[in-house]
Amino acid sequence: MDKFAEQRISSRELFQGRLLRVRIDTVKVANGLETTREIVEHPGAVAIVAVTAEKEIVLVRQFRTPTGEVLLELPAGVPHQGEQREGSARRELAEETGYHAKNVRKIWEGYASPGYSNELIEFFLATDLELKSPSPDEDEFVEPELIGVAAAVALVRQGEIRDNKTMIGIMIADLFLKGELK
Amino acid sequence: MDKFAEQRISSRELFQGRLLRVRIDTVKVANGLETTREIVEHPGAVAIVAVTAEKEIVLVRQFRTPTGEVLLELPAGVPHQGEQREGSARRELAEETGYHAKNVRKIWEGYASPGYSNELIEFFLATDLELKSPSPDEDEFVEPELIGVAAAVALVRQGEIRDNKTMIGIMIADLFLKGELK
Numbered sequence: 522m523d524k525f526a527e528q529r530i531s532s533r534e535l536f537q538g539r540l541l542r543v544r545i546d547t548v549k550v551a552n553g554l555e556t557t558r559e560i561v562e563h564p565g566a567v568a569i570v571a572v573t574a575e576k577e578i579v580l581v582r583q584f585r586t587p588t589g590e591v592l593l594e595l596p597a598g599v600p601h602q603g604e605q606r607e608g609s610a611r612r613e614l615a616e617e618t619g620y621h622a623k624n625v626r627k628i629w630e631g632y633a634s635p636g637y638s639n640e641l642i643e644f645f646l647a648t649d650l651e652l653k654s655p656s657p658d659e660d661e662f663v664e665p666e667l668i669g670v671a672a673a674v675a676l677v678r679q680g681e682i683r684d685n686k687t688m689i690g691i692m693i694a695d696l697f698l699k700g701e702l703k
Numbered sequence: 704m705d706k707f708a709e710q711r712i713s714s715r716e717l718f719q720g721r722l723l724r725v726r727i728d729t730v731k732v733a734n735g736l737e738t739t740r741e742i743v744e745h746p747g748a749v750a751i752v753a754v755t756a757e758k759e760i761v762l763v764r765q766f767r768t769p770t771g772e773v774l775l776e777l778p779a780g781v782p783h784q785g786e787q788r789e790g791s792a793r794r795e796l797a798e799e800t801g802y803h804a805k806n807v808r809k810i811w812e813g814y815a816s817p818g819y820s821n822e823l824i825e826f827f828l829a830t831d832l833e834l835k836s837p838s839p840d841e842d843e844f845v846e847p848e849l850i851g852v853a854a855a856v857a858l859v860r861q862g863e864i865r866d867n868k869t870m871i872g873i874m875i876a877d878l879f880l881k882g883e884l885k
């Protein structure tokens with residue numbers, strides 16, 4: 522697909538933080554025009570669709586500094602250095618909700634906002650859950666909340682889920698319970 | 704919800720670009736601990752779920768610099784200064800695909816990645832479409848592609864849609880055609 526080809530002329534790092542790296546690239550697009558792209562590099566994330574034997578999905582409520590709101594979301598997080606994604610999914614679920622999953626498998630993956638970020642979110646389905654104690658990071662305050670999957674689907678349809686990965690996670694839980702997930 | 708309260712101690716701007724502003728906040732969380740948050744400010748985006756009379760969804764293929772991949776996505780973009788969101792949705796759809804929509808209505812909105820970004824994506828359903836000529840931005844190369852909604856749903860279930868807003872858009876198109884969208 523040559524018409525999509527883009528040639529990088531130069532790249533300048535603007536910021537290197539604990540989580541994010543921000544750079545600005547100057548690129549030449551297919552018609553020869555030069556333009557700049559503002560890019561956020563992110564290590565990627567895991568999001569966990571945990572479904573109980575009672576057909577509930579395990580969500581978490583937390584304050585999000587960037588949005589200034591308390592949001593209802595899938596448990597999720599960034600893998601530790603060198604950590605396998607599946608292990609990361611198990612760890613984040615346990616830390617944020619106290620649920621330990623016997624079965625964890627990857628379902629899909631998708632970019633969060635590919636226009637400016639390379640953050641890829643990998644979605645894991647977690648089943649056969651056992652509840653122990655949550656152990657969130659010391660700067661993380663999350664409150665687990667169980668919602669029947671059918672009720673969660675209704676929340677999506679009513680526009681009451683305000684986080685994209687969580688809309689997708691509820692769709693995954695619904696397909697799983699209907700036996701329609703490959 | 705006091706346990707979620709977070710107090711901002713200070714905020715430092717790291718970058719102000721054409722699209723993004725990046726800052727680092729020092730905050731005090733509920734247990735008194737101070738920590739930093741790396742935050743990307745984004746003006747927000749519109750994504751358009753355009754469904755033809757033939758029950759097809761209008762997607763676009765484009766190269767994304769941050770991910771280094773050609774992705775199949777909903778038409779989407781950032782509103783111009785002062786532009787109403789619905790007008791922005793009409794404009795982006797027309798520019799990227801050539802489709803002009805008689806009916807446009809907002810369905811849902813969701814954050815793309817609320818852990819570090821305030822980008823809110825508003826999803827619009829566009830119907831009663833008329834095809835004219837696309838007029839993309841001069842540094843934008845997009846290729847429209849029509850896919851039957853049922854086939855698009857199958858692509859999601861097979862994990863072949865690698866963009867979160869597009870998974871959601873296909874779900875919206877499917878609900879619309881089933882008459883299940885409020």
